[in-house]
Amino acid sequence: MKDAFELDASRVVDPCAGAGVWCQAARTTWPDSFVHAIEPREEETRHLERNADAFSIADFLKAEVSAGAYDIALTNPPFSLFEEIAEESLRVADFACLYAPIDLLLRAEGRVGWLREHEKHVRALFITPGPIGFRGPGTSTDFRTYGLWVLHQEARAPMWSTLVLPLLPSSSRQWVTRPGTFEVTP
DSSP states (O other), X not given: OOOGGGSOOSEEEEXXXXXXXXXXXXXXXXXXXXXXXXXXXXXXXXXXXXXXXXXXXXXXXXXXXXXXXXXXXXEOOOGGGHHHHHHHHHHHXXXXXXXXXXXXXXXXXXXXXXXXXXXXXXXXXXXXXSOEEOOSTTOOEEOSOEEEEEEETTOSSOOOEEEEOOOOOGGGGBOOSSTTOXXXXX
């Protein structure tokens, strides 16, 4: 079975797109792909027009998306909905790449104990070193380690290959897609 990042992905979806930062990452990783963003907040429209090939203003969990419609779902999901986003992402795409804290298996943060119960889907984990900075009023720095969980719907056995991504400049590790944060243009 191929690694998600070795696929010739032609159809990519960001189911929780925000301003489309992960859409930009998808375009870089798979330059010939068609990137579709799904985001419930209309105020992100002007960002999504720039960052995705197409977008829908909708709630991914309520949208009617066909099974197998995409090759890859790539997103930073709301952690409180991780279980639902993971299951729906695996229904609509072969691979789901979900950004989340790496200690979720240990602490079962909120409902994210899903990873422990469904570890057969985990193909790899890519760790982003360094703290995440949250910008905007009343925000601070989160010193948990985050990573990109790569899941596959037909994984036969767990593959706990863990790759550490290069340390990014601090500006690249800051959220830019949450309400109340200032706009960052490419």
